[in-house]
Amino acid sequence: MMKFLKITLLAAIVLSLTYCTKEAVDAAKKSVEITFTGPKTFVRFTLDTTSIVGSFSKDTTIATINLDSLAKANNASLEDISKVEVKKVTLLFESPISGNFDILDTVQITLTSPTLPNTKIKIADVFNIPAGATSFELPVVPTENLLDVFKQKKIRLYGKLVTNKKIEYKTIIGLLIETTVTAGGTN
DSSP, X not given: OHHHHHHHHHHHHHHHHHHHHHHHHHHHHHHSOEEEEEEEEEEEEEEOOBSOOSEEEEEOOOEEOOHHHHHHHTTOOGGXXXXXXXXXXXXXXXXXXXXXXXXXXXEEEEEEETTEEEEEEEEEEXXXXXXXXXXXXXXXXXXXXXXXXXXXXXXXXXXXXXXXXXXXXXXXXXXXXXXXXXXXXXX
């Protein structure tokens, strides 16, 4: 009988320590902030041949973002993620091969989600495009936390492009958005 009580008591202590340890681990995970590379999104804008000089609004196809898988790959969960921020925005002149960004005066990039159509967030803009450039980094506009948009799993990027001359050839511009994700740090 005494042996049974000792085993029962030992089992109760082990179970309570296991429960407390899980609680402690969960609390620790939430209190430690980790930042990791977030989703990279690449899209293209196409400017058709035109003799009109001025402002063009272009939208891209919808890009799919899997924030949940990214969190799991970094030992976090979607619930642990507290912030998504744009780290870098790069424009790439893809075609025509001999072209460059001299046809543009300004570029403004806006982010939204098809499921949040009233949420449009400006993430980058530039008013002084380097002469002869075929790629360049746009200054990132400080924004609020983009977590709500990225949790929607689909995003859409809009570009407002202002030309300074007619577009003589169909022009394709690539856009690469790089983000960082922060998880934890909520306690």
